[in-house]
Amino acid sequence: MRIDYFLVSETLKERIVACEMHGHGIELEGFYGSDHCPVTLELSPSSNSQNEDPFVTKPLSYFFSLLSGC
Amino acid sequence: MLELRLVQGSLLKKVLESIKELVNDANFDCSSTGFSLQAMDSSHVALVALLLRSEGFEHYRCDRNTSMGMNLNNMAKMLKCAGNDDIITIKADDGSDTVTFMFESPTQDKISDFEMKLMDIDSEHLGIPEAEYHAIVKMPSSEFARICKDLSSIGDTVVISITKEGVKFSTKGDIGTANIVCRQNTSVDKPEEATVIEMNEPVSLTFALRYMNSFTKATPLSNTVTISLSNELPVVVEYKIAEMGYVRFYLAPKIEEDEEDTKPQV
Numbered sequence: 001m002r003i004d005y006f007l008v009s010e011t012l013k014e015r016i017v018a019c020e021m022h023g024h025g026i027e028l029e030g031f032y033g034s035d036h037c038p039v040t041l042e043l044s045p046s047s048n049s050q051n052e053d054p055f056v057t058k059p060l061s062y063f064f065s066l067l068s069g070c
Numbered sequence: 071m072l073e074l075r076l077v078q079g080s081l082l083k084k085v086l087e088s089i090k091e092l093v094n095d096a097n098f099d100c101s102s103t104g105f106s107l108q109a110m111d112s113s114h115v116a117l118v119a120l121l122l123r124s125e126g127f128e129h130y131r132c133d134r135n136t137s138m139g140m141n142l143n144n145m146a147k148m149l150k151c152a153g154n155d156d157i158i159t160i161k162a163d164d165g166s167d168t169v170t171f172m173f174e175s176p177t178q179d180k181i182s183d184f185e186m187k188l189m190d191i192d193s194e195h196l197g198i199p200e201a202e203y204h205a206i207v208k209m210p211s212s213e214f215a216r217i218c219k220d221l222s223s224i225g226d227t228v229v230i231s232i233t234k235e236g237v238k239f240s241t242k243g244d245i246g247t248a249n250i251v252c253r254q255n256t257s258v259d260k261p262e263e264a265t266v267i268e269m270n271e272p273v274s275l276t277f278a279l280r281y282m283n284s285f286t287k288a289t290p291l292s293n294t295v296t297i298s299l300s301n302e303l304p305v306v307v308e309y310k311i312a313e314m315g316y317v318r319f320y321l322a323p324k325i326e327e328d329e330e331d332t333k334p335q336v
Contacts, residue, residue: 055227055276055324059114060196063304063322067199 004039017042072100072136072162075129079158079173081122081291081311083149088288088309088317089118090142092281095191100136104315105160108195115322116281117196126314128157138162138169139191148184162188198320203298203306204271205232209252210263211295211309215286217250222279224248227324230299231274237267237297241279262293273299276324282307285319 006019022038023031031037076082089096089107096109105127107120124130152158152173159172172183217239221228225241225248232238236253255265285307289295292309299305307319 055326057115057278057322057324060110060117060304060320060322061114061194064196064199067201067303068197 004036006039006041008041012043015043015046017044071131071133071164072160073129073131074100074105074127074160076122076126076158076160077128078312079152079156080154081314082158083152083154084288084290085120085122085311085317086142086146086149088291089120090146091287092116092118092284092319093142095139095141095189097191097193098138098140100132100138102132102135108198109193110196111281115278116284117198117320119198119316119318119320121315122311123314126312129159134164136162136164139189140169140186141189144186148186151182151184201298201300201303204300205237205267205269205273206299207232207237207252207265207267207297208294209237209265209297211286211289211292213252213265214295214297215289217252218279218282218286221248221250222283226279227276228279228282229274229276230297230305231272232267232269232299233272234269237265271301273301275299275301275305276326277305277321278324281319281321285321288317288319291317 008016019039019041022040023029028037089109092111093109094112096107099106099108102124104121104123106122108117110117124132148171149158152171153175155176156173157176159174161170161172162168167188168185169188170183170185172181174181218228221239221241224245225243227241229240230237231240236251239250239252241248252265254267258264288309291311294310296308297305298308302323302325304320304322307321309317311317
């Protein structure tokens with residue numbers, strides 16, 4: 001059985017809401033993995049989400065293909 | 071064999087200073103028509119296209135089409151060692167993995183040669199389609215550089231709007247907003263100080279100022295800059311290089327996210 005884990009940076013640490021291992025105890029209660037015992041990590045939304053860029057930028061190749069009609 | 075001799079070597083120095091911030095590594099392509107480069111930034115939203123026509127060189131020998139991969143920072147370091155009045159010669163043997171830059175002082179009393187290792191660079195060559203633009207602005211390059219610098223102290227993006235009234239550059243940030251309007255102005259004494267606007271259709275586009283400021287590193291190459299815009303298409307910012315070519319920057323516009331959702335899939 002492999003052991004899974006998450007690594008987070010220092011700045012992300014404050015946004016950790018929950019980290020749950022799926023399957024524990026000798027009966028593997030809650031287990032739904034295979035050769036892994038899955039782990040989920042829940043992060044809170046970014047605190048500065050209101051400042052997020054409301055625009056998206058597509059790569060140039062998108063615009064060039066528009067222009068050449070392909 | 072490749073041998074290119076440029077009397078006005080400072081042009082090449084300025085070219086490198088103008089593109090090295092945008093692109094780390096690039097392939098220089100040499101053919102009988104000229105020395106050229108096309109490269110994208112790492113996020114693929116900006117592209118630089120450089121052309122130095124063969125006629126602009128005092129001596130131009132290119133036996134076969136050649137592509138040379140170079141790290142632009144290293145190349146700029148080498149060219150920094152050339153004096154502003156030096157003649158610069160670029161030399162490479164066929165199949166060689168190095169390129170040589172030779173600098174001759176005007177009086178020929180000092181000759182330097184620097185050899186730089188070439189790189190193998192896999193690069194995506196985008197075909198740049200011809201486009202007709204809704205609006206074209208030609209203005210002093212120093213003025214454009216000043217506008218981009220001033221606005222970037224207020225916000226991160228610039229909205230460029232062109233109407234009959236002129237061209238407006240706008241931004242907003244945490245501390246407030248800024249608008250700069252340049253009206254058409256052709257009655258000045260010197261033609262390079264004029265602002266000329268050709269408009270077929272009003273245009274309004276949003277761009278990241280960070281890239282615009284990178285482009286204005288090319289200001290020393292030309293007194294004027296030409297900005298070509300069409301709604302929802304990349305902008306082209308072009309600086310002529312004396313009589314021998316140009317450096318053109320393409321930048322993808324920023325598209326409002328909710329607008330994008332309502333558009334039909336291409």
